[in-house]
Amino acid sequence: MSEKFLEIRNIVKVYPTPEGGEVRALDDVSLDIAAGEFFILLGPSGCGKTTLLRSIAGLEYPDSGEIVLLGDRIDDKPPYERPVNTVFQSYALFPHMTVGENIAFGLEMEKIEKDEVAKRVVEALAQVKLSGYENRLPSQISGGQQQRVALARALAKKPKVLLLDEPLSALDLKLRRGMQVELKRLQRETGITFVFVTHDQEEAMSMGDRIAVFSEGKIVQLDTPVNVYRRPINAYVADFIGETNLIEGTVVASGISLPGGNILPTNQLAEDSVVPGSGKVTVAIRPEDLVIANDGIIGGTVRDVIFTGDSVRVYVTVGDTEVIASLASYGTQIPAQGSHVTLNPENRAARTVAS
């Protein structure tokens, strides 16, 4: 990337609360988004991700900071002067206009010729596989179709950046999976930069080129899906992205002493794990990285065994904590409830995380 595409510089947005206090929705957030990137803003509700998206769209004005798109400062421009468009969580289709009129609306605002508008409406509908739906009203099509129309309406404007605010959250799981693939395809085909807000970490990982994990108005970690999953920067990220066993241990000479008294040797931890000289430390192990071993490091009693189809989840009580192991449902020895098992982390997948 030779030129910077979308730069977010030290954005701060503070909201007053009804109680008279204030919430820092965005607390000095900075990040760069590359051209053609599928960028994810991920976090729980109220973490500031949507506020950032709306600030880029121009529906919200940050208190301080800059938003620069292709060298142009856009943060003080009204929405209609920004080459960005949004797909809203509620779709926000105009109910009194047909599908075709909805898509044409944004083009008419650009004073595009009538013939060209008609052509681009047809194009946009074809793009989202809804050809022939021009004359339907939004109330006459399904939720999934409304979603596609919202997408077509924004894409028809050929924006520099497409902002998507949890666009799939209202769809059922199967439809959502289908749309995820569809969105990836559209992004690839159009080459438009997508900024996608979601609270669903699985969705984030399956779609994003990079993910910014938000917490309380700040970016906690910004990395590729693999790195965010495999190398979480702290316990919050480890816990929020996927599922993680967070085990409290104590640093000893040969490694980390875990509940139950066994030692996890330092050379079995991920290579980039940082182990302090002494004191308490948190070890993160993904359930799928645990295997049943004859002489494992983590020993405990099986509280529950749950078959989920592709895996078997084994809940093991270890001292006063619980460890979850996710085993392959086929070809492994499944322990019985109440039996004593010992588990080992595989392939140096255990790591220490900052709490």
Next chain:
Amino acid sequence: MTATTSAPKSDSKRLENRARPGQSSPKLAYLPIIFLAFAIGVPLLIIVIYSFLEKPSQGTGVKWVFTTENYKALFIQQKLDGTTSLDTRYIKVLWTSFIYSLITTIVTLILSVPVAMWIATRDARRRTLLVALVTLPFWISILIRTYGMRQIIADEGPIGKFLSLFDIDWSILYSPPATILGLIYVFLPFMILPIYASAERFDFRLAEAAYDLGAKKLTVVRKIILPSIRPGIISGVALVFIPALGSFLQSDMLGGGKTNMVANVIANNFGQARNWPFGSALAVLLIVLTLLFILIIQGVSQRRGDKVELV
């Protein structure tokens, strides 16, 4: 054997007679329906019958002789020499009423849309308060409010006194503007409330989407907000225009008799002029015209696909 066969029968009958929770018995509606039928239907019937009867040569009331003269008299003047000519007096009165109602409707509409939108965008608690304030005039008798209006706009009232400081002559009481002012004042809440009801349901995210798609403020209002609150606007127009057409008090108290609306002429025929049959014919004409307007408004709203029910 008989016991076992009869048991389910009585059971199902008992279940049938039992009203489901939240479902009221239709019997409760009988009394009000009967009352309304008498209170509206009977007077209406009397008016229609009277309109086809003759005026007695002396005193008030009707003479039970069938005639259509009353309807002819609405438009045709019989001269002393027996010739007839077109009588435009009553057409003019109807036209005046129509124009006053139209002005009232347009002005209240222009005032109400911004007010309703503004209220609809406040937070829930303030909305309740503001709607209560809009309905506040209903707490005071319309008669008293109109008296109050008379005091305020009188030549020597607060406005007149204030303007006299600048040597501006103020004299609108007992003139058409005073009547129209009174109508606007009385009917304003009837325009604000239905528009507010529509505006409150308006999803402001639609306005955001329009901005996002490149629309400027005026376009958002014209193309997104106004079409969305159209059902409220149609209701408001109906609720203001139709009663305004038949209003009596404002032209009587503020217009000073100089600017008669059709209701004043009707009242006059039942009072001083002592011509009940003619007053009835004029009243029937007003009812027919009102129904016509209702049908037009409903036709417009149906063509647009809005859900507005008036009849």
